Amino acid sequence: MKNQIDDNVLIDRFLDGDVKAFNILVEKYKRKIYLTAYRLLGNHEDASDITQEVIIKMYNELKNFRRESSIYTWLYRITANLSLNELKKRKIRNFFDFDEVEEWLFKDEKQSPELSYRENELSNKIQEALNKLPEKQKLVFTLRYYDGLSYEEISEILGTSVGALKANYFHAVNKLQKELKNVL
Amino acid sequence: MYCDDFKKLMIEYFDSGLNNEKNSLLTKHLEVCDSCKTEFEELKNLFVALEKENQSLLIESENYIKKIDVDEIISKKKKKWYKFQFRPSLAFAVIVLISLATYFSLTNVNFLSDKNIVKEETSNEQSTIDFLSSYLNQDYIYENIDETTLPKSDYFKDVINFIDQLPYSTLFNQDLFNGLNSSIINLDEKEVDELIAQLENKKFLGE
Numbered sequence: 350m351k352n353q354i355d356d357n358v359l360i361d362r363f364l365d366g367d368v369k370a371f372n373i374l375v376e377k378y379k380r381k382i383y384l385t386a387y388r389l390l391g392n393h394e395d396a397s398d399i400t401q402e403v404i405i406k407m408y409n410e411l412k413n414f415r416r417e418s419s420i421y422t423w424l425y426r427i428t429a430n431l432s433l434n435e436l437k438k439r440k441i442r443n444f445f446d447f448d449e450v451e452e453w454l455f456k457d458e459k460q461s462p463e464l465s466y467r468e469n470e471l472s473n474k475i476q477e478a479l480n481k482l483p484e485k486q487k488l489v490f491t492l493r494y495y496d497g498l499s500y501e502e503i504s505e506i507l508g509t510s511v512g513a514l515k516a517n518y519f520h521a522v523n524k525l526q527k528e529l530k531n532v533l
Numbered sequence: 534m535y536c537d538d539f540k541k542l543m544i545e546y547f548d549s550g551l552n553n554e555k556n557s558l559l560t561k562h563l564e565v566c567d568s569c570k571t572e573f574e575e576l577k578n579l580f581v582a583l584e585k586e587n588q589s590l591l592i593e594s595e596n597y598i599k600k601i602d603v604d605e606i607i608s609k610k611k612k613k614w615y616k617f618q619f620r621p622s623l624a625f626a627v628i629v630l631i632s633l634a635t636y637f638s639l640t641n642v643n644f645l646s647d648k649n650i651v652k653e654e655t656s657n658e659q660s661t662i663d664f665l666s667s668y669l670n671q672d673y674i675y676e677n678i679d680e681t682t683l684p685k686s687d688y689f690k691d692v693i694n695f696i697d698q699l700p701y702s703t704l705f706n707q708d709l710f711n712g713l714n715s716s717i718i719n720l721d722e723k724e725v726d727e728l729i730a731q732l733e734n735k736k737f738l739g740e
Binding site for chain 1: 594726728
């Protein structure tokens with residue numbers, strides 16, 4: 350509750366012209382936005398792009414934010430929408446089969462070794478398994494497991510019933526278990 | 534309860550924990566059912582691995598997150614708008630257009646009187662693509678922050694009809710691709726699949 354009050358104060362200050370208040374809001378949420386986008390898209394470059402897009406939307410549209418939900422619910426909704434749109438674009442891009450697609454798909458593998466602290470094989474397998482999930486299941490699993498949101502909060506973001514969300518989560522875990530059975 | 538029901542309990546156990554009653558049911562079942570015990574172990578390994586991988590992603594992402602500079606993003610956005618406002622070529626184009634409009638209105642020349650010319654232009658492939666691209670780039674898609682509240686995309690059928698009418702040679706045009714790319718913001722997953730199916734069909738038929 351305190352968080353929400355703080356956020357509302359920051360929003361009011363920003364709408365009164367205090368840009369610092371906007372920076373504080375962004376600093377507070379950009380990590381969550383970035384990680385959610387990464388989980389949905391599977392690479393750092395797209396996650397950075399989506400985070401920037403969310404920040405721009407936030408800057409332009411905070412004046413229209415009705416405060417019926419908390420700001421982080423609103424930001425998750427924007428992040429989810431933009432990330433899903435990016436996934437749709439990928440489908441179209443894959444159809445057109447441009448040369449850059451291959452480069453784009455494997456760009457994370459080309460990153461310099463000093464940037465990667467992760468145990469690459471397992472990390473890649475997990476991200477691959479996540480990418481194989483249907484979009485809705487991936488989204489629900491990401492918001493529930495990685496972001497730790499309650500089913501009620503996810504329901505507010507996605508406009509889906511709690512029962513359906515639990516079913517999505519169940520199927521997602523089942524599929525991940527099957528996909529990763531041999532590497533765990 | 535069947536094993537499938539216990540599987541649900543297991544996932545609930547790792548998701549949010551179980552109350553005493555459910556916990557005791559599951560524990561008793563695991564003592565007597567080997568296949569469920571194996572399932573339970575697999576799930577346990579899965580969540581351990583996910584947690585481990587998540588921790589390493591958090592460390593790895595720090596560098597990328599630090600690079601996201603709010604001031605830079607906002608100032609870039611402002612610069613773009615500034616450039617747009619004072620672009621000399623745009624100002625020149627506006628002056629030329631106004632001069633031409635004044636000239637034609639003064640000399641009373643109706644340059645659209647020949648309908649055939651207009652028809653010929655719209656049948657031109659490039660015009661079709663331009664029209665499609667501008668049609669797909671409707672501003673309202675971007676203006677509304679909450680895409681989920683937008684009405685269902687009525688223009689989807691029109692997009693499909695347009696693609697159907699396009700000559701095969703224009704199908705793999707970069708402009709068309711860009712047009713499609715920016716249009717799909719308002720399409721749901723099924724519509725995207727249908728769009729791709731339509732494109733694939735077109736490619737297959739080679740019309």
